[in-house]
Amino acid sequence: PTVVEKVAAPAPSSSNVASAAITGGAPMSWAQIASTAGPAVVTIINHQSGQTDFFNNPIPGGTAEGTGFVIDKQGDIVTNNHVIDQEQSLQVVFSDGRKAPATLVSHDMLSDLAVVRVHVPVSTVLHFGDSSKLLRGQPVMAIGSALGEFRNTVTAGVVSALNRTINEQNGITIHNMVQTDAAINQGNSGGPLLNDRGQVVGVNTAITRGAPQSDPFGLSSQVVAEGLGFAIPSKAVQPTVERLIHHKPSAFLGVVYRDMTQQDASYFNLPRGAYIVSVTPNSPAAKAGMQPRDVITKIDGQSMTDTTTLQDIILHHNAGDTVKLSVWRNGKTMDLTVKLGTQK
Incomplete structure (x- = not known):
């Protein structure tokens, strides 16, 4: 398993969470997808709660930014758990610059997924595709708030590999990840990975910049890597999101x-x-x-x-x-x- 840097049950038929089965659609150009899907992609600003140091002195909370995407007309937004970690208050910035407060619906640390909700009208929602049909070499697009500053940045690449296992920096292991060379940066956490029909096939979650190695004399160095991004596949995201929205506990084997x-x-x-x-x-x-x-x-x-x-x-x-x-x-x-x- 690779240590990576975070970039931040079947769905009931009555679900509000959109799926490929109810959308379909023909392949589109990347320009069309960026135009139609972009308004559903938002920036999430997390005003984190304060903490205390070793001597119990207060430490002011910081601010973290990530990405999310709207999945239904009720204003539910999917993102990564680490985007909303230690949240005290949340704010969503839409692609047109509108801002709205958001509330945390529920989150799951083990899957690194969370759902937040806005109580304002939403113009566009994204639909889930079937990540089990992804093939290596298949083109994909990522949309997200690169570095938390360059909002709704669009990058494109291919599916580099499937079923990768990664270890996040907090020790959580996530299986079945989609590897892509679509450029993913800090702030892209929680953003959608889209297929050529504009359907969400993954949630962009982590990147790796390299791996340590040692020479024959025991000296260590860092091997630089490019184009190693990882997304949680939609086949795992969709049932988890359903569970989070309905506040159902996850099944645990141990x-x-x-x-x-x-x-x-x-x-x-x-x-x-x-x-x-x-x-x-x-x-x-x-x-x-x-x-x-x-x-x-x-x-x-x-x-x-x-x-x-x-x-x-x-x-x-x-x-x-x-x-x-x-x-x-x-x-x-x-x-x-x-x-x-x-x-x-």
């Missing part, structure tokens, strides 16, 4: 895992699935008897693949659901029944 690709499985002579690195004590997984080095190969008969991962399946369940896991352990496969819980 494992840290690594996706075993076909290449990994062949190399290590293990089955395809989710390789369990650790099990959280007293979690649903622990109570069901799961152990490190287990491999979850199926959930309720659904196999793990490059496009269907453990996280994907858990996201489409609710806390309290009972699932059957097919688990490989030391050359044998067994079935474990788990009642999903909530994160403490």
Whole structure:
């Protein structure tokens, strides 16, 4: 997994959150997409709460800026959790310069997603596309408030890779990320990654500028990287946003895992699935008897693949659901029944 720098359950049919299924549309030029989607992209200004130092002296709160996008006529706006972290008050700036106060609906630190709401009329909403249909090399566009100053900046690139796993600076691991070379900068956090139909296929979340390396003499240096941006795929965003809007707790299994690709499985002579690195004590997984080095190969008969991962399946369940896991352990496969819980 790569340490990166933040740039900041199935949806019910009655949902207010727009999806590709109800929009469709033909491919458009990037100029058309920038024109039609741009008004739905906003800058979020987070006036953060103050803190205290070691001696209990007050430290004034700062101001942070990020990006978000409107998803329904009720004024719900999707962004990253780290954009609204430590919020005391929030303000939204629309592309035409209008400003409005915003309230936090709900947030999820583990998925790094949040929903805020404005109580003013909105002119444009964005719709979700199907990120599971993305292909490497497919063109995409990012819109966001670069550096928090250059609002509604448009950049374009391609899908560089799929199903990346990243470790954010706060230690949170996010799976199934879409990697893109569309330029993403500080302040772009929470902005949309769009396909050529103007549909949201990801939420721009993180970038990496390089990685440390050591020479034969033990001296370290930084390898500079360009064009390494990461977005949370829409197939993970949409069910999480539904849950946040309706204030439903997320389903929790309680494992840290690594996706075993076909290449990994062949190399290590293990089955395809989710390789369990650790099990959280007293979690649903622990109570069901799961152990490190287990491999979850199926959930309720659904196999793990490059496009269907453990996280994907858990996201489409609710806390309290009972699932059957097919688990490989030391050359044998067994079935474990788990009642999903909530994160403490």
